[in-house]
Amino acid sequence: MVQSLKTARQFNYVYKKGVKKHHGVFMLYCLPLEPSHEKFLGMHGLLLGLSVSKKVGKAVQRNLIKRRVRAIFQRLPLPCPQAVIFVAKIGIEQLDYATLRAHILQCLAQKKRAHVKVAR
Numbered sequence: 001m002v003q004s005l006k007t008a009r010q011f012n013y014v015y016k017k018g019v020k021k022h023h024g025v026f027m028l029y030c031l032p033l034e035p036s037h038e039k040f041l042g043m044h045g046l047l048l049g050l051s052v053s054k055k056v057g058k059a060v061q062r063n064l065i066k067r068r069v070r071a072i073f074q075r076l077p078l079p080c081p082q083a084v085i086f087v088a089k090i091g092i093e094q095l096d097y098a099t100l101r102a103h104i105l106q107c108l109a110q111k112k113r114a115h116v117k118v119a120r
Helices: 008-017 035-041 059-074 098-108
Strands: 001-003 021-024 026-032 045-049 082-088
Touching: 001 059, 008 026, 008 045, 008 082, 021 098, 026 098, 045 059, 059 082, 059 098
Parallel strands: 001 045, 045 082
Antiparallel strands: 021 026, 026 082
């Protein structure tokens, strides 16, 4: 079952501690949940936060995007409990359900890249 992030404190915690994953029309912030996160987030399982700006479209389009994203995450078999924030960008309203699902799966499959500093 997908629970939702509710408070600004919960969103800020995931923004700060989570891993940012980019795509052309959305961003994901993913944070695997550990027992130490329970006091900040207070829930278990999949926690989903949605951020769809008015720049994306009118209320009908924004709600359609949110319904699609919730449906996609309800059907995803995630290996561990985690908190995910989905931030929609302009252009996402043009994607159909199957394409959006494929892009989200691709984004979740990305490994965290290590930033290597080059000595000069």
